[in-house]
Amino acid sequence: MEKKISKGEYTKIRNDVSFRFFLLILILGVLFFLPAGTFCYWQAxxxxxxLFIPMLFIFTYLLKNDPRLLERRMKMKERERPQKLFVKLSLLFFVATFVVSGLDYRFKWSHVPFVVVIIADV
Incomplete structure (x- = not known):
């Protein structure tokens, strides 16, 4: 069993997780709303x-109950070259999805009924 985490280690993990969480919010906000040209993009x-509410609960739970696990998960990186390439390509498509979504909203390329938006999000 692992030894108890010190207050300094806990604070470092908490600060790192908080920084990354808010950075993710900022980055996804830019990827959604800048291409959309408005903050009135309700689907985003x-x-x-x-996306963020469950993530916040998971971070909070892990920070309270298993900060070492959270720390390990934050440090995970691919080691094999093909996996690194796959992750980079996945990230490219991930980012493109948000940008195209915002552009679609701005230029009204498609119309998706409210019910379909809600069902797709659930």
Missing amino acids: WIYCGI
Whole structure:
């Protein structure tokens, strides 16, 4: 069994997780709302809520109950070259999805009914 975590280590982990969480919010906000040209993009607000609220609960739970696990998960990186390439390509498509979504909203390329948006988010 692992030894108890010190207050200094706990504070470092908490600060690192908090910084990364808020950085993610900022980055995804830019990726959604800048291409959309407005903050009135309600579908993006719903998606962000669905994404960030559970993430906040998970971070809070792990920080309280198993900060070492949270610390290990934050440090995970791929070691093999093909996996690194796969992660980079996945990130590219991940980012493109948000940008295209915002552009779609701005230029009204498609119309998705409210019910379909909600069902897709659930």
